[in-house]
Amino acid sequence: MTDRAAIRDVASLARVSVGTVSNVFNRPDLVAEETRQRVEAAVATLKYVRNESARQLRHGQSRTVGLIVPDIANPFFTDVARGVEDVTSEVGVLVIVCNSDLDAKKEARYLTMLAEHDVLGVLHVPVGSSRAPTRSLKERGVPVVLLDDKGPARGQCSVSVNDVGGGELAVRHLLELGHRRIGFVGHSADPAHQVIDRLRGGRRAMIIAGHSSDSLQLVSTPSLNVRGGIAAARALLRLRPSHRPSAVACANDLLAIGLLQELLSNGLRVPDDLAIVGYDDIAFAEASAIPLTSIRQPRHQLGRKAAELLLDEASNAQHRHSRFVFQPELIVRRSSA
């Protein structure tokens, strides 16, 4: 059904003009509340979704893919985006990068907008565990590849890293250095699945070393960035030295950098007073005031592989869904050893 026919159907069902339907999308301030509600009800009934690109391009499929990430300020995601762009630029496909800010409503709005722009497909780093947000894309037959998320066992491509193994690497490294009072920085009331898995791996390392599963000291943070790391440092500094861990594994490098910065500015020594391990191995980890030990994620490869899978699914009738899980690597530097 062409876009014009669909708008006419919506207008007829809502008993308004085509222009009024267009105003509901583009100038809702010009439309009376009752009329707007009637049009929105008709849109929902007909499952109508505007196809912006078809209006602009008037033929064929647009040459764009969407990439939705939870925090564009985190270099981890910009490195992943670089891997995506290296693949898409080779075939003349543009990347629309959307930042969901870890906000499920914003994520849903972007997914709807991408569906309206008739993109070739979407690379999606989900905010939560719900798969509902991508339903509108799937209903339109738009491929979605999950990024940094293992996703369901079938029915979808996904590219991720073994976060449980990464958490275990971090804590095992600290145990091998002789630490026993070890903290985990990055916990929260509603943790990202990556953080949950890293904590699970850390606990596994403690159990294997003969400690109880809850022996990691959890340090909660308001966010997974430098500000969260500074908050974690302040929480640790409020503890009596005898109650502080001698080492911490952080859920990502931004937390570790904020933690390091705040501890140093309060006169503590790293690693002597507190050993620190980050996660991601972004460029700032090595460049940090005290080079960070970190768990390296293959960020560029993640982006490349996800883009390759998406372009294949969008163009290859024989495409078969794949699930790639990369392995992390421990990179030892001065912040722990």
Ligand code: RIB
């Ligand atoms: O988004 C939080 C973290 O999850 C990032 O730092 C990266 O590690 C991702 O896997």
